[in-house]
Amino acid sequence: MNDFKIPTRRSAAPRQLADKALAARKRAGKRLAGLLAFLSMALVSGSALADARTEARRHFKAGMQLVQGHRYAEGIAELERANEILPHPNVVFNIARAHAEAGDLEPAIARYKEYIASDPPDQLEVELVLAQLEDRLAAQRVAETKPAPAPVPLPPKEGETPRGPQEIKPAEVQKPKAPAPGAESIVGEARTEDVYEETVVTASRGKQSPLDAPNSTTIVTRQDIRLSGITRIPELLRRVAGMDVMQITGGDTNVSMRGFNSRLANKLLVLVNGRSVYNDILGSTFWELLSIDVDQIERIEIIRGPGSALYGANAFAGVINIIPIAPGEGKSGFRVGYGDQQQGYGSVWASGREGDFAYRVSAGYTRYPKWSREVEGGRRDLVFAPANEFTASESQRLDIRTSRRWGKDISLEIGGGYANNKLDVYGIGAFNEYNFDAANGDVTVDLKTKHFNARTYFTRLAGTGQASHDYTSHSLYTSHPSQNVFNAEAEVVGGFGGTISHDIHFGLGYRLKDLNWDYFRPDVPVEHHASVFLQDSIRFGKQLTFVGSGRLDYVPYLKKIVPSPRASFIYKPTERQAFRLVGASAFRSPSGLESYIGLPIVLVTPGAGQYTGGGREDGSRLQPEQIVSAEIGYLNQMNDSFEFDITGYYERVTNLIALQTNRNVSLSDRGAGLGGYDPNLGRYTVAYGGFTNQCDTHNVAGGEIGARVYPRDGLDIFANYALNVSVQDKPSSCPIPDDERTSRHKINAGVQVRTKMGFNGELTWHYQSKQVWNEQVATLDGIVYKQFDVPGYMLLNGRLGYRFYHDKIEVSGTVYNLLGDALGDPLQMHPFGNRIGRRFMAFFTYTL
Template identity: 25%
Template sequence: MATVMRFRPLLLLFLFCPLFLSHLGEPDLFGIGICMAEDESLPVAKLRGDAKAEWDTELLYFKEETVSIAARHEQPISQAPSNVYVITDKDIRQSGAPDLPTVLRRIPGLEVMQVTGADFNVSMRGDNQLNANKLLVMVGSRSIYVDVQGNLYWKAIPVTLPEIKRIEVQKGPASVLYGFNAFDGIINIITKSPEEIKGATAQFGGGAYGTISSAAVYANSYKKLGFRLSYGHDQNQQWRSGGTPAYRDNKFNVQTEYALGGDSKLSFSGGLVHLNRFDGFVVDAAVQTGVPDFGYAHAGYERPNFFIRGFWNGYGINGPITTNPSLAPFLRFTDPNFNPVTMLRGNTYNLEAQQGIEIGTTTRFTAGINFRHNTLSANFIDRFRTEDRLGLYLQGEWKPSHMFQIVGGVRYDLDTFIDPTISPRGSLLFSPFLNHTFRATVAVGYRPPTLADTCRDTLGIVTLPPPIPSPPPTNARGSGGLGPEKIVSYELEYQGWYVQHRLRVRAALFYNHISDLITASGLSPTQAGGVADVHGGETGLEFLATKWLSGFGNFAYQEIGQTLTGTSQRAGPRFKYNAGLRAQWENGLKGASLGGPHRQPPDGLAHGPI
């Protein structure tokens, strides 16, 4: 079989470069993403058989998405027991976005805050802050959340944009099925199989501040074996110093699949992300914390209603801690031996299995177990440390009629450093008419203290100008008495299809109660005494105007009431809206995708992009 070759060169400025027009003096951001002249190896005119029929169908009406994130098995999005939003590979390709956080900005209720050219903070529904750490992110069902430190490097996610098939985003706690860290919600990045991206694909983009986003992918198959190889390179300069690199990485990934009988398969994937520039993390007193690197390996066996998977994530940091310039003359951080350079190595080993049981056409049970072992070796903790986590979960789904569906589940988690936690979720779905669904959900989630919170051993050294005597160094130690952070969430949602499935309308109301947040008291972690209550609503629509023109629009509103103070305070824009249009013709030419988010911060002041 001849190798299929696809090349997606997006010519500088007009053909590949996303153009953003920003009114930084106003509390809004208007963006124009341009993605044109895309040459595919299989243009629409050459599609045959089922592929051509599917294309023609998509031009007539919207297809309802099939998702797996909310119940851990595939189902129509309208039957999901939680609020789910989907971004497709077409959305990504035609957005002109250079990185994943920029792609996610269009989702109502999701906040993306970029602090430097390398450092992003992403959260759900008003739970944002520097070093946001309440969102679980997975690539191909493998967690990439850094357990040992409780953070995520958004630009260093180990996948290139052309490899992504779709992104499923669940808003609201997902601890019932995914355990710790699925606090605000969860993002699962689903990649294309070797068959779906068969051939060679090259993508290149660039822009201001020395921005380069590039990827090369090759996939093929031989009999029952399929494989995918990819390489990515991304870089950009600092905002405050345009000639200084802020971020530079090289990504290498490999995925293999071997088809067995009975719709079962074996899979293996592995890769590494090497960074030599990273301008972050920005926290209250520090603006740089070292340059990270990542490696992973993932293996699994799947068949209908059953899977068993295991993965290893490796994580290292090397580099000095740089104090905020306004504090640098007076404050610096070192390890107990007065060494300011971070030397850290962490590992996560995870094993999980799940079994689904269907009873007739009305009932389904899902049961699962996972074990995780974390290790951390660093000069900023007291000694080599380990952590073990064990989780058991059970979920039941009952659909006595086409109008009603009840979903309930509970998870029991054990952790080395905290008491056991129980995370329930209950959902009631009501469909009084075809294509119209109402849903009510109550869920509880937890996030435990990290090894860095529990075992920290750091010196804070204050130097005062003479003749004022400087105080002795302050030793910041972790606390073994920290409990888990907690969220209780309530949500109502409506989904409806109109105009012969050419228009979808969605609306949601939510209330989140957040407590027991872990924050810094001086230099040491402690449990914050206050609470935050976040409530608001989201609404949006997607429409197919003609065979060649589609669009979307959404609006989000939220209020934050809290007794939290300092860096534990929750934050997010009060209003946010997005709108976009997409044109696509049968000759394969993609028109401009126009749109942009508008955000009003809580204090009403003018800010740049959030």
């Protein structure tokens, strides 16, 4: 589907359709062959570069070992190569230190000045080192002005012809060189920390290796983001094992993990640098309402498995933490893109540092078209919302973050962001296609010290929403949702011990929620949430670690405290491999919509209406969704060119929240004053609806296996496979049909290439097996379950780029769903969703 098309009642002849499909397959085959040819040529050229972090890490480790063995020239060359691939101040420091230790004062002084220019936290200490080296160099130059004594010829060995002094060449045989006298006392210790080692902060709320994390983790790196060419954050997550990514419209993408994806997906907690972007009104994430775009992201950390033990409600199936590029890091620049169907992308950013103060400012724009229209235009039996009928999402955004540090251990970050978005989404029940015109903003203050951390932020979401179309006798249900959230949390970090050591995190949290919507009943309270958590990582020697975590959350709607425990055992037979056993529970509290809805709905039957309310009209409350999980995993990072991860898990899921079957008004209801004429609708209330906890229990078993390898410089390959098997336990009175809305098999694979000539690219392939969706749909008889088959599909994405002008300029092209309809009908990820065609965008990037 290359073009935006409006369905018509006319159909092409079978022969014409066959010819069209054959031509589409040939075109897709040529595009794929061309892309594969480029990747092949780049690989055989011998000038390609492997994954930047991995290659830099390899050179860094080799360089540090050589310097420690006093082989300075070779070690400095390795460190220089590492810094060329991925610049880092600590590498520059080690290069300067190695020069000084070798007695090469001029290059040492030059490199120390380069290090100081990066405004490091230890600037004063290094300036003292620099002053001492400059004094030594000055004394050395004075000594060099004095006449040198004449060289004395060495006595010849027996049978050897005497040589003159001009023939003596001490460097003929290179051997380890002794450090310059007194150098170590001046330059101090080397920075032996592996600055290129992959680390995560989300699993334990502190920086650590994935090998030490108490949950299975995956990182989408900055290189993955750049080489993919993807501009939608949810699509970047598709490469993660076990992730469910479902695109419904051009702007509506729903994400879950290990199953239970849905419209308005609500099983994952999404953070931006630790700050929740959870939509409390609907219980979902509006990805297009984030104030940052992909060009501002340093990495994305994905925690697979329940995360409520540290993050509370809504970290049900896992946690996604989007880590932006820090203030002062990176270069300034811009990127613009344009594609077919008037796709648009623009991003501009500026980053700088002045002493201990740093800043980063970014602004951007995106526009995504619809894949198709729900109904034909011009119908007289329908009324349409005023939204642009060809636009699925259009957003403008601004983000400003600043930081100030005091010494090595104290930093304060203050900033805020704003995004305005027109968004086409799929709701639930009677609301299929729904239009939002919303604005979202935050103000955040984040303090970090060695033993105490505190964060507070205020967010506001407000806008207008309405159904995109409905029958002329019905309402579009225009409304004005708003959400004001104030969050504050404080954390104390400490540790003690020797052979048995403890790393303790203790924290308190408070969250105020003020929700308003025309769809809510009038007595919605301002909610005051509170939480406390404790985690202790107990290390027994170098091989065994036990991590115990627990959190208590007070949920006002439930009027009770909900506990969330987690226990992890980590066994490391060697430094670079780990076995992990995890048991945890988590919960999702009812969203504002599920808790407080009070909406009269017009039915097709003349004069009839339905009232949809939170809980039931008898006053009973929804219970939180619950998950109990057990997981075993193994991670191997023993080789810098190879990484392997395998995980198996079991989950027991209960109390899933869904729309309840309509209940007709009875005579006893009328006697109790329920039902009757509704003056707001001008109709009679004949039924009640709302949300309820489902009566079934899901037992889910599955596993994920993945690897990332670098068989040679220039080739970076990743692949993973996920298996998910779900079985429902239902009492005889439970009317819910079997649910197979999670693909049993998912496969992801990709290849990345970077060359010294400036060419770079990525090709990724995704496969999901068939699904059977249970969807609740509105009929003349009320809300009923219907099953829909969704065939399996393959998705192929690719990008080619070329960097030049000292790597300051890059031109690139990205194609999404390269095969399009070459293999048959355009793919569909949800039974009500658009059919997804091919999209192409071209980009121009400039960095200062």
